[in-house]
Amino acid sequence: MTVTDDRLARMRPFAGDTGRKLPRGALPPGPRWPALLQSIALVRFRHWFVPRMHRRYGDCFTVRILPSGSALVLFTRPDHAKEIFAGDPEVFHAGKGNAILGPIMGEHSLLLQDSAEHKRARRLLMPAFNGAALHGYQDLVTRIARDEVGTWTPGRPFRSLDRMNALTLEVILRVVFGVTDESRLAELRPLVNKTVDISPAILLGWGYPWLQRFGPWKATVQNQRELDRVMYAEIAERRRATDLDRRTDVLSRLLQVGAAGEGDDQPLTDTELRDQLVTLLLAGHETTATALSWALYELGRDAGRLARARRATDEGDDDYLEAVMKESMRLHPVIPMVVRHLMAPATIGGVNLPRGVNVGPSILISHSRGANFDEPGVFRPERFLEGHVAPHTWIPFGGGVRRCIGAGFSLMEGVAVLREVLTAYDVAVPAGPADYPRVRNITSVPRHGAKVVVTHR
Template sequence: MTSTINASPTIGTSHWYLAPPGARSGIGAPADTAAPVALVAPKRFHPLRGYSTSVELVTRQGDLLLRDAARAAGRPGGGVLHYRVAGGPGPVVVVFDPAHIKTIMTADESIAPSATRQSPLAPIVGSESVLTSVGDRHRQQRALLLPRFHGKAVARYQDSIDRATDAGLAAWPVGKPVALAEVAQRITLDVIMSAIFGLPDPHDTTAAERDMRTAILRFLRLSTTPIATVSQLANARRTEPIGLLKLVMTAVDRTVYRVLAQRRTDGDADTRDDIMSLLLTARDTDGKPLSDTEIRDELIILLLAGHETTANAVAWTFERLTRAPGVYRLARRAARHDDEDYLEALINESMRSRPVVPIVARELKAPFDLGDTRVGPDVVALISILLLHHRDDLYPQPFAFEPTRFLGVRINPYELMPFGGGIRRCLGAPLAMAELRTVVGAILRRVELRTTSAPPEKPLHRNVTMIPGRGGIVVADSIT
């Protein structure tokens, strides 16, 4: 990295998401054309610097990291950012160079295991889920679940995706502002519930299953409120929830255990081919069935991760499109002509510019040489997908929304990482992509959205996700 932020007058803004389309990030490329964005730092109370950094990582993550990465560009060790987070795991480094990311992602799990046990999701999904487990247990869980999210299994879910999409569009009001995340959330939650419970129709559910669906949606709505941010900080590094989060999760768990008890009573798990039946009939390495707690943890992560990230990817796609009228017209034309290449490029560009999961983490148990910097041991490496996706050398004009950058391009898995990478790559990625193709394509073909000159929506950080601050507000002028 040879660029500096002093080569020419800077473009000043207080937030990265407000940067003009032609701006550079200042990360990873020479300063020879346009000025990089100069992100204005908020005032900090220095005696509480560690706590200030903790709050910024939760509330202004993109501003903090893009600002510091641009300032460090061209300096020795500038490809790695160093922080100490109060109340956190100790020393933290932020990595955003594709070569460094590959080094960490492909390292043996014994020296670079996932840091998900320290994730904000840990007190929500529990210690027994495929997200929070490591080592042999994680490999066994992944081997058990992976076939349900690939190949023929995803093809079997297509009818459910189509039905849920039709139902979601039918309930969409014309001429009124709508938070697209909520529309997409109902669609994707119905799809993942169909996959988990093997329902022939997304709405053919029992009372217990409907109660669980309602409880999860209520939890997601609460998680976007300011008090949820305070609760997230209070629960940092805990494996069991406390305070408000405990009250909310107790209500959710009650509905999950009711569904689990109902399915055990039905006693038909051996004859069904759904994820719930798979978990009910599974055996551990000692031949023992999974406990209710183990099944609960798997169900919670599948229900939440299996729909919430996809729903917000849909919302971000149209939040971006409605602010780029020319691209929106091209996307509608591509959908009407079944141009799958352009739609795939559109989805990739949406996930590049607004990655729903902006960071993944690894615990470094041994020293790692990352360019001219040695990090570890006993350091947590935060792999910033947001910074990676906004490198000038990988994506010229990274703040522009331009799907054509992905046409005819073979994607390097360490340069575009919307689903993470390595052995921890999201196992539901194929199902998520099938949903995105269907839902985004259907909206483009059937809904005429009103474009807008409104400022971009502020990214809101919720647990490990980055979502549109207002839910991706759009207005439909017509629906067919």
């Protein structure tokens, strides 16, 4: 059995102790469909299903999910989100809430760990994403963005999602791995893309190993084996490097943990390194790429806001460009919800919930509530500059002690890319039907790729 096969077997999302079966009367109301149908609706048809359930059942409702007998209670008000994010991390376990990612991310992933293990992993990774580190990465992001933008053909419509995915993948490969060898980059790019571009059915299939002998599940497992092979080869090669102390990439930083007996931490094993690096690699590029593609698409549909963004670019007004990114994330949520698993009974919004239930704020509903955002269906970046965005209403990065460590990096990268695009080009959207989201793995992306056309300024 390979190390990949061992991980897939151990990290089955529906295996092990899922908590006691949850009686229907102990939870808020929700649909009475079979758990399989509700799971499919939640994962595959979330943009229809979640708003419909909100309209029917109110501000908190229960979705029965696989394995049969498990449940997710979604909350939709800012005070609900505040309570969940402020909840005792020993009770509100995020790692177990992200279990569906386990086969890909691995047990040591920052997203899969809880309690002391999570605190340690976060402490080790944070120096790579603090203010000083972000400042150091900015020139790299700008150079990569400028090179990418220089390849575009004016006047020819293209899928901005594809180009933003390529750009942000290049950034994260260099920031996380410090890889500059073109042959290694050429190996990694298609493997990462195949890991990201999978349907929700593949994710549900992780819980049923017999599926991995067939079709797309079999291909996905083989891709995981290949990705692991390249990852471990890069880790082994970097361990032999003699200039780690002069490198600033995340892998080199992590390899120095516990070096020469310094500090209280033990050196990270190859498996620990692999899990953290895959997590950063996958979580660190697709979400930003999607937000950027929607940002370009929305600017291309609104000549007035495009002119305002161009002016901000010319004047060095990064605050407005950051507001464009934030509004893109608000109007087009990439992730639908933030999930915690209750390790003990808890009360949220006056609702008493038993141990074993999954709970979480719905990002989809929070970002589209009229009570949270005036004219929620309108793309208006100015709302983030006017002081009208209340706490716990804009939550694309989660909150509390589990807030995404890459939030600052994502916004810095988005601003740098928008600046390079708008310095060189005007952006428009070609004629055709409006784009709308489709579900890809656990994220939502523009169904038609957020097509735009650029012309020289």
